[in-house]
Structure formats: structure tokens, C-alpha cells
Amino acid sequence: MSTLAFVLLYGVSYGLLLCIISVGLVVTMGLMRVVNLAHGAFAAIGGYLAMGLLTPLGVPFGLAIVLAVVAVAAFSVVIERLLYVHLYGASELDQVLLTVGINFIVVAGLTLAFGPNVLPTRLPASLATSVDLGFRSFETYRLLVLGVGVVVIGALWLVFERTALGARLRAAVDNRSMTQAIGIDVSRLFSIAFALGSGLAALGGALGAPLLPLEPLYPFKYLVLVLVIVALSGFGNIRATLLVAVFVGIVDTAGRYFLPDSGSFTLYVLLIVLIVWRPDGLLARRARR
Amino acid sequence: MKRRQQVVTTLALISLAAIVPAALAPVHAQEVLKVGIIGQFTGPFAVSGEQYKQGLDSYLAQNGAMASGRKLELVYRDTGGPNPAQAKRLAEELLVRDKVSILGGLYLSPEAAAAAPAVNETKTPALLFNAASPSLMPASPFFVRMGQNISVPARLGAEWARSLGKARGYSVVGDYTPGHDTEAAFAEAFSAGGGQVVGKDRVPLNTVDFAPYAERIANADPDVLEVFIPPGAAAVSFIKALAARGLTQKILIIGQGEAEDSDLHLFDDSVIGFHSIIYYSSTVDSPENNAFKATLQQKFGAKVLPSTFTLGAYDALTLVHRMLEAQQDKGFDGKTAIESLRGFSWKSPRGPVTIDPATRELVQNFYIRRVEQKDGRLQNVVIKTLEGVKPPGVK
Numbered sequence: 001m002s003t004l005a006f007v008l009l010y011g012v013s014y015g016l017l018l019c020i021i022s023v024g025l026v027v028t029m030g031l032m033r034v035v036n037l038a039h040g041a042f043a044a045i046g047g048y049l050a051m052g053l054l055t056p057l058g059v060p061f062g063l064a065i066v067l068a069v070v071a072v073a074a075f076s077v078v079i080e081r082l083l084y085v086h087l088y089g090a091s092e093l094d095q096v097l098l099t100v101g102i103n104f105i106v107v108a109g110l111t112l113a114f115g116p117n118v119l120p121t122r123l124p125a126s127l128a129t130s131v132d133l134g135f136r137s138f139e140t141y142r143l144l145v146l147g148v149g150v151v152v153i154g155a156l157w158l159v160f161e162r163t164a165l166g167a168r169l170r171a172a173v174d175n176r177s178m179t180q181a182i183g184i185d186v187s188r189l190f191s192i193a194f195a196l197g198s199g200l201a202a203l204g205g206a207l208g209a210p211l212l213p214l215e216p217l218y219p220f221k222y223l224v225l226v227l228v229i230v231a232l233s234g235f236g237n238i239r240a241t242l243l244v245a246v247f248v249g250i251v252d253t254a255g256r257y258f259l260p261d262s263g264s265f266t267l268y269v270l271l272i273v274l275i276v277w278r279p280d281g282l283l284a285r286r287a288r289r
Numbered sequence: 290m291k292r293r294q295q296v297v298t299t300l301a302l303i304s305l306a307a308i309v310p311a312a313l314a315p316v317h318a319q320e321v322l323k324v325g326i327i328g329q330f331t332g333p334f335a336v337s338g339e340q341y342k343q344g345l346d347s348y349l350a351q352n353g354a355m356a357s358g359r360k361l362e363l364v365y366r367d368t369g370g371p372n373p374a375q376a377k378r379l380a381e382e383l384l385v386r387d388k389v390s391i392l393g394g395l396y397l398s399p400e401a402a403a404a405a406p407a408v409n410e411t412k413t414p415a416l417l418f419n420a421a422s423p424s425l426m427p428a429s430p431f432f433v434r435m436g437q438n439i440s441v442p443a444r445l446g447a448e449w450a451r452s453l454g455k456a457r458g459y460s461v462v463g464d465y466t467p468g469h470d471t472e473a474a475f476a477e478a479f480s481a482g483g484g485q486v487v488g489k490d491r492v493p494l495n496t497v498d499f500a501p502y503a504e505r506i507a508n509a510d511p512d513v514l515e516v517f518i519p520p521g522a523a524a525v526s527f528i529k530a531l532a533a534r535g536l537t538q539k540i541l542i543i544g545q546g547e548a549e550d551s552d553l554h555l556f557d558d559s560v561i562g563f564h565s566i567i568y569y570s571s572t573v574d575s576p577e578n579n580a581f582k583a584t585l586q587q588k589f590g591a592k593v594l595p596s597t598f599t600l601g602a603y604d605a606l607t608l609v610h611r612m613l614e615a616q617q618d619k620g621f622d623g624k625t626a627i628e629s630l631r632g633f634s635w636k637s638p639r640g641p642v643t644i645d646p647a648t649r650e651l652v653q654n655f656y657i658r659r660v661e662q663k664d665g666r667l668q669n670v671v672i673k674t675l676e677g678v679k680p681p682g683v684k
Binding site: 003006010014111115116117118120121122123128130137139141210211212213215217221222225252253254256257260261263264 | 331332333335336339464490491492493495496497498500501502504505508521522525526529533535552554555556557558559
């Protein structure tokens with residue numbers, strides 16, 4: 001019982017954090033058909049910004065994260081207009097070359113500015129505690145991750161499913177040229193979606209810093225995890241992303257708990273099985289075939 | 290047109306004639322001895338490479354680049370991350386093309402092991418700044434340890450824990466050779482001392498969330514935990530996870546280099562109470578260590594602290610001097626150089642050190658330390674010094 005509670009609590013909180021980071025890439029990839037391998041770089045920049053505001057400048061934790069998210073979202077629009085516009089319709093090789101190149105630049109830039117070490121992250125005292133849930137104690141910080149994750153993903157789902165903007169985004173994911181033909185400004189949609197995706201990545205990078213330590217190699221280090229989730233989610237499907245990310249979190253946590261020596265492989269076994277079974281993503285609509 | 294070409298050619302010839310003797314002259318005046326340094330200067334462990342450089346530069350700043358009539362030239366090569374194949378290639382390149390006389394550096398044990406064939410073939414002394422696997426010394430008669438044999442701190446940890454009455458031991462190690470060595474040495478010494486090993490975990494090096502391991506340890510209810518995790522992100526995350534599960538305050542945790550003085554600023558207060566057993570503490574109060582720290586901080590900033598990596602590199606140049614002194618006015622010979630190191634003793638910043646003649650392992654002090662909040666910052670406080678510890682095989 002307590003083991004089950006552990007696996008669920010820790011697996012879900014870990015999974016939700018991965019979901020926040022990955023969901024932005026799921027949306028932009030679905031919409032723009034650009035394999036943005038530099039997605040993690042935006043998460044890293046967000047994390048570094050937030051921690052830079054938090055520790056030396058003494059900005060409160062919540063405000064530091066919000067400021068970092070807004071800054072990265074704004075910055076990403078500039079990058080999108082300058083660089084990513086050239087990738088729409090370009091070959092996958094071009095996309096990979098450019099976005100991996102951006103990763104290298106960010107890694108080198110972070111090393112230059114902050115040195116090769118991990119960036120020290122100090123949680124505010126109120127979060128560095130544990131709460132008693134009745135059946136076991138649980139880290140306050142992880143509880144915060146759970147809460148933020150549920151709220152953010154819920155809000156995103158509402159925007160996507162229940163607003164006009166969401167309807168336009170979904171339309172553009174499904175059929176870009178038809179969306180354009182009925183007079184929707186798809187390139188503006190791209191910018192909005194890109195800002196949203198990068199902002200979410202920054203949120204994950206900043207909020208997740210205590211769990212996924214910030215270091216110059218961050219953009220590459222967590223790329224595999226993010227791509228696993230993206231591959232299993234399929235294009236632009238937020239519900240699938242949530243499901244997959246939580247599943248990945250639970251499988252990884254359970255794998256490491258029950259089979260500590262080979263636990264890191266369980267995730268990849270799962271990936272292989274699911275990709276073979278559902279190559280278009282876990283909840284892909286089959287009617288389109 | 291043709292005349293102009295002639296003029297240019299003549300000018301070029303004249304300038305060449307002027308340059309060539311100037312370039313040749315210093316070579317005749319003093320013999321250069323090249324020392325190849327292989328390290329991870331970029332990538333996830335770039336900190337180790339940075340500290341190698343700081344240690345070498347500090348030594349040169351104190352003693353100059355001249356050694357027994359020869360001028361030392363350091364040739365740096367970067368493996369770019371944990372990469373034994375690249376280390377092997379760079380070692381071959383340095384030995385064959387750059388003709389280095391001495392090799393140094395080599396961060397991880399698999400990298401040192403990969404360089405062994407080239408070192409043996411060319412009979413070149415190789416000073417291992419850090420690599421600590423027990424299996425390395427038998428792999429090459431030209432290896433000399435600048436750090437430690439990893440089984441030593443694991444054994445000392447087990448013995449110390451037993452002397453404190455700890456009965457239930459648990460080990461968590463990185464899943465690569467030195468980790469396996471640590472696990473085995475701890476289990477052997479802890480059981481031999483009458484303790485019971487209640488669990489051993491090998492952590493894959495790509496682990497992100499360490500909470501499952503902390504949970505496993507907590508459920509096994511040990512009273513001492515032996516830890517060997519690579520420094521940097523993994524060590525920070527692991528110690529955080531232990532603290533979040535309340536283990537740091539509850540049980541005795543003994544690590545090695547996870548929270549060195551130079552890395553302590555990366556941690557939050559969760560690291561308080563973490564113990565380590567290690568062969569160097571930057572707090573050692575000796576003339577050698579104080580001079581070493583003073584030079585380091587003068588060159589690289591007042592906040593910079595030395596680690597075992599900085600120290601290994603620094604001490605390696607002491608051995609380079611020793612090797613050259615032993616064969617002054619002769620061509621450099623690797624075999625003679627190694628012979629001159631057998632049984633050599635010197636005063637290192639870490640304390641007195643002797644190279645064991647048979648195993649080329651170091652007989653040196655080990656320091657048992659605990660992280661405490663002191664003078665407004667985190668510090669490793671030495672709680673016990675174990676003097677002249679002999680590695681396995683040393684008589």
C-alpha cells in the first residue's frame with residue numbers, strides 16, 4: 001500500500017513536470033511540423049533566468065518563475081520570426097541541423113556565462129519542507145509541482161478545446177492549407193503557439209530546477225525524455241501528452257524502485273512496445289487513414 | 290608582372306632566412322620536454338578539466354616551467370566528455386605525433402584503461418590525476434596513481450561505521466567500474482567487521498529522479514549508507530533526494546568526492562550532515578597547503594577552492610620534476626623515470642605522501658569530514674584524520 005502510494009505520488013509529480021516541459025513541443029510540432037530539438041534550450045534559459053532572479057536578486061519564487069516565463073515567451077517570438085520561419089516546409093535534415101545548432105550555441109553560451117557546473121538552486125524555506133498526508137509524508141515542493149501541473153495542463157486543455165483560438169489551432173494542426181484558405185492568419189497562429197510552447201518549456205525549466213538540475217548541457221540531457229513523450233503523444237494532442245507523461249513518470253519511478261539496476265531500461269522497453277503498437281501516438285485518431 | 294613575382298619571391302626568401310635561425314636558436318639553447326594532459330575540458334565533467342588546469346598553472350606559477358635544465362611544455366587534449374575511445378586516440382596521438390615524454394590527466398578509470406596499451410607500447414610514464422579503479426595499476430607498469438585506490442575509502446568507511454556501532458549497511462554506487470569496486474570493498478569490510486549489508490543499489494548514470502532510490506534505502510532501514518556518485522548534477526540530486534526522505538539526519542551517510550569543498554556552493558542546506566572520507570581537505574593547515582591555496586586564489590580568484598582534481602594535477606608536476614632530476618643531462622627514458630618514483634616521498638598539500646615501490650599506489654592520509662554550517666557558509670569539517678593509510682597490496 002505504502003509502496004503503491006509512493007510510486008503514484010512520485011511518479012505522477014515527476015510525470016507532470018515532464019508534461020509541462022514536453023507539451024509545448026507537442027503543440028508546436030503538431031502545428032508547424034518542425035522538429036524543434038532546441039525546445040530544451042528554452043527550458044534551460046527559463047530555469048537560469050528564474051534562478052538568477054531568485055537567488056542573487058531575492059525576487060520571490062513565484063514571481064521569478066512568472067517573469068522568466070514571460071521573458072522566454074517574448075524572446076522565442078523574436079527567434080521564431082528570425083530563424084524558425086525559414087524552416088516551415090524545409091526538410092527534416094535542415095530542421096535538425098538548425099535546431100541542434102541552436103542547442104550548441106545555448107550550451108556554449110551558458111558555459112561561458114555561468115561556468116560548466118550545475119547552477120545552485122535554493123528552494124524558499126516554505127517549500128523545502130514535508131507535509132503529512134496522513135498515510136505518508138510528502139515533499140511540499142512535489143505537491144506544488146502536482147498542483148501547478150494540474151492547473152497549467154487543465155488551462156491549456158480548456159484553451160485548446162473550448163476557445164476560438166483553440167479551434168483555430170486545432171484546425172491548423174489538422175489541415176494547414178485549408179485553414180489558411182478560409183482566412184485564418186496561420187503565421188500569426190504559429191507565433192502565438194511558439195510563444196506558448198516556449199513559455200511552457202521555461203515554466204518546466206524554472207519550476208523543475210530542484211528536480212532537473214540546471215547545467216549547461218540541460219538542452220541535450222533531457223531531450224531524450226522529452227522526445228519519448230512527444231513521440232508517444234502524436235501531433236498536437238494535449239490529452240495524450242498528459243496521459244503519456246504521467247505514464248512515463250510512473251513507469252520510470254516504479255522501474256527504478258523495483259528493479260534499481262535495470263530500471264532505467266523499462267522506459268525504453270515501453271517506448272518500443274508503444275511505438276510498434278501505435279506508431280501515430282497513443283490516442284491517434286485512426287479515422288484519418 | 291614577372292619582375293614583381295621575382296621581387297616577392299626574393300623578399301620571401303630573405304624573410305625566411307631571417308626567421309629560420311631565430312626559430313631554431315631557442316631549441317638549441319634549452320631542451321623542451323612535453324607533457325601531454327588528457328582531460329574532460331568540455332562536456333558534463335568540464336569542471337574536472339578546469340581544475341586540472343588550475344592545479345597545473347598553480348604549480349608552474351610557484352616553481353616556473355624549468356625542470357632540471359629542461360623547459361616543460363604542457364600539451365592539452367580534450368576528450369569532450371566521458372569517452373574512453375577518444376582518450377585512447379588522443380593518447381596515441383600525443384605519444385606518436387606530438388612525442389610527449391610524460392602523460393598526465395585521464396579523468397575516469399575506463400579512459401585510463403583505454404590509454405594503457407599505448408602507454409605500455411611507448412614505455413611512457415602516465416600520471417593518473419584522478420582515475421581510481423583498483424584494476425588500473427596491474428594494467429600498466431607505467432601508471433602512477435595521483436589520487437587514490439577507490440577501495441580504500443570504501444573500506445575505511447565500513448571500518449569507521451563499525452567502530453561507531455553501525456550494524457546495518459547499505460551501498461548506493463554509480464553503475465560503472467569504480468562504483469562496483471566501491472560496493473565490493475564496502476561489503477567485504479563491513480561483513481568482515483561483523484556488520485550486515487542489507488542492500489546494494491547500482492544507479493545508472495543517466496538517472497534524473499533519485500526519489501525511488503531514497504525510498505528503497507528508507508524501507509531497508511539501514512543505519513549507515515556508503516555512497517559513490519559522480520560529482521555534479523547527479524550528486525546534487527541524490528543528496529537532495531536523501532534529505533527530502535529525511536535520511537541525512539537519520540542515518541550515517543558516508544560519501545567520497547560528492548560534496549568537495551570546491552562544489553559545496555552547489556548544494557542547499559540539505560547537504561548538512563553528509564560525511565565524506567577523502568584524501569584531501571582544503572582546510573588542511575600546513576605550509577604546503579596554505580601556499581597552494583594562496584597561489585590558486587591569487588591566480589583564479591579569492592573564492593576558488595582546490596579539489597582532489599586540482600591537487601592531483603598540482604602534485605603530478607612534483608613527480609615530473611622528480612623524474613627529470615633523476616636523469617639530468619641524459620635523454621629521457623620512461624623506465625628510468627618510473628624507477629625514480631618508486632618509494633619517493635614528498636610533502637604534498639594533502640599531507641605526507643609516499644609512492645609504494647611495488648604497487649605505485651600512494652600511502653597517504655585520509656580525512657573523515659562532515660558538512661556543517663560554519664561562519665555563515667557550508668563547510669567540510671574534518672572530524673578525524675587517518676594517517677599514512679596503506680592501499681591493498683602495500684606492505
